[in-house]
Amino acid sequence: MKNVLFSFLLFFTVSCQSQSGSGDIHAGPADFEKGLLAGNVQVLDVRKATEFKGGHLKNALQADWTNKSEFFERIKYVDKDKPVYIYCLAGGRSSAAANWMRENGYKTVIELQGGINAWKNAGKPVEGSSNEKQITPEEFAASIPADKTVLVDFGAEWCPPCVKMEPVLAELRKDPSLKFEFIKIDAGIHTDLMKIKNIEAIPVFIVYRNGIEIWRKQGLVSLEDLKSQLK
Numbered sequence: 001m002k003n004v005l006f007s008f009l010l011f012f013t014v015s016c017q018s019q020s021g022s023g024d025i026h027a028g029p030a031d032f033e034k035g036l037l038a039g040n041v042q043v044l045d046v047r048k049a050t051e052f053k054g055g056h057l058k059n060a061l062q063a064d065w066t067n068k069s070e071f072f073e074r075i076k077y078v079d080k081d082k083p084v085y086i087y088c089l090a091g092g093r094s095s096a097a098a099n100w101m102r103e104n105g106y107k108t109v110i111e112l113q114g115g116i117n118a119w120k121n122a123g124k125p126v127e128g129s130s131n132e133k134q135i136t137p138e139e140f141a142a143s144i145p146a147d148k149t150v151l152v153d154f155g156a157e158w159c160p161p162c163v164k165m166e167p168v169l170a171e172l173r174k175d176p177s178l179k180f181e182f183i184k185i186d187a188g189i190h191t192d193l194m195k196i197k198n199i200e201a202i203p204v205f206i207v208y209r210n211g212i213e214i215w216r217k218q219g220l221v222s223l224e225d226l227k228s229q230l231k
Helices: 002-022 029-039 049-054 068-075 092-103 115-121 136-144 161-173 192-196 222-230
Strands: 042-045 060-062 084-087 107-113 149-155 179-185 203-210 212-220
Touching: 029 084, 029 107, 029 115, 049 060, 068 161, 084 092, 084 115, 092 107, 092 115, 107 115, 136 192, 149 161, 161 222, 203 222, 212 222
Parallel strands: 042 060, 042 084, 084 107, 149 179
Antiparallel strands: 149 203, 203 212
């Protein structure tokens, strides 16, 4: 009898927790926007990069749920302790990604009901792709001084590991003992140059000396490693 009563109480408790939590993990456009405006949150777009460039929420990071190698690489740099506001086109992919995240230690994951389609239908703002002209290989080559050391950063503001590298690069550029030129290439815009340079995952850092590539590294790089290549 005690076991039956315990089982019933356990089932009742779990059921109540599930029901009370369901309202916390989904939000319509208005409530989703309120959460974003409250600050100290992360915004995650789990659509493909091509979809992302067609319009996305402000400050969104991008990690394609359908490309598991990309998603699992980028999600490592999303803070598990800070709320994550997640969306896709209509809600299917973000729901699957959000469930995985909750099962893997992400404390608060809020899904946008209806995805960015619902967001747009509600008249909420999106940021679109840039009309900036893509840099040609010749223009890129001309931007590399033949008599200097140059660090080129291929990254994007929506790429989680790229965001993680920003403080490191800022510290690097303040070092008075290092003499180098810094060039930042937006990987979301200059896709043709990315293909020519055989760059798939970002960020990628390349050091040129006397116009010749002497070092390349993909992913997170320590301040000490970057300094050693620029001395």
